[in-house]
Amino acid sequence: xxxVTQNPRYLITVTGKKLTVTCSQNMNHEYMSWYRQDPGLxxxxxxxxxxxxxxxxxxxxxxxxxxxxxxRNFPLILESPSPNQTSLYFCASRPGGIVETQYFGPGTxxxxx
Amino acid sequence: xxxxxQMEGPVTLSEEAFLTINCTYTxxxxxxxxxxxQYPGEGLQLLLKATKADDKGSNKGFxxxxxxxTTSFHLEKGSVQVSDSAVxxxxxxxxxxxxxxxxxxxxxxxxx
Numbered sequence: 634x635x636x637v638t639q640n641p642r643y644l645i646t647v648t649g650k651k652l653t654v655t656c657s658q659n660m661n662h663e664y665m666s667w668y669r670q671d672p673g674l675x676x677x678x679x680x681x682x683x684x685x686x687x688x689x690x691x692x693x694x695x696x697x698x699x700x701x702x703x704x705r706n707f708p709l710i711l712e713s714p715s716p717n718q719t720s721l722y723f724c725a726s727r728p729g730g731i732v733e734t735q736y737f738g739p740g741t742x743x744x745x746x
Numbered sequence: 747x748x749x750x751x752q753m754e755g756p757v758t759l760s761e762e763a764f765l766t767i768n769c770t771y772t773x774x775x776x777x778x779x780x781x782x783x784q785y786p787g788e789g790l791q792l793l794l795k796a797t798k799a800d801d802k803g804s805n806k807g808f809x810x811x812x813x814x815x816t817t818s819f820h821l822e823k824g825s826v827q828v829s830d831s832a833v834x835x836x837x838x839x840x841x842x843x844x845x846x847x848x849x850x851x852x853x854x855x856x857x858x
Binding site: 666738 | 750787788789790791792835837844845846848849850851
């Protein structure tokens with residue numbers, strides 16, 4: 634089954650404690666992205682990757698890091714989380730060229746205390 | 747920059763009622779327009795799209811028409827079901843862009 638998986642699904646942490654949210658896709662897609670979803674703001678892109686070792690900033694990259702060492706994986710790293718990073722995070726992947734045909738993961742709900 | 751404005755929710759309807767969720771946009775040129783749906787506990791799924799003025803996108807009984815003159819892309823369904831309860835997002839992009847611009851989402855609750 635074609636899918637995007639994220640782990641963990643729910644996470645409560647404290648300010649400053651480094652965390653990583655994993656994302657994996659089994660569709661051999663070139664493009665992967667991370668979004669955050671906040672009430673009243675819709676989804677905003679944090680980072681995206683066009684292929685292995687190729688990443689770039691989205692609209693709200695501050696406080697986040699990513700890496701793309703393998704085609705299937707695209708982890709999101711919060712080196713020093715802060716309460717304003719409390720949000721619902723989605724990973725997405727797509728084949729090259731058609732931005733709207735994105736496959737979204739189920740989401741990770743993060744609470745930073 | 748581009749922006750998408752959706753009607754505030756939640757929208758609460760009875761089963762078999764007519765649905766309209768308003769979406770207007772601000773963008774240069776001729777963007778492509780989309781509706782995504784997010785069911786509880788799941789990621790977003792593309793529901794329908796329209797890529798040029800006067801196009802009508804349709805899927806699963808939902809329809810939306812790209813109106814350039816009113817910069818709108820309202821979502822409609824003639825008879826909603828309980829299973830349509832979800833959050834609906836309007837979005838746009840331009841050819842060659844790397845990301846979509848999303849509206850804030852509208853929650854639909856359909857009661858039996």
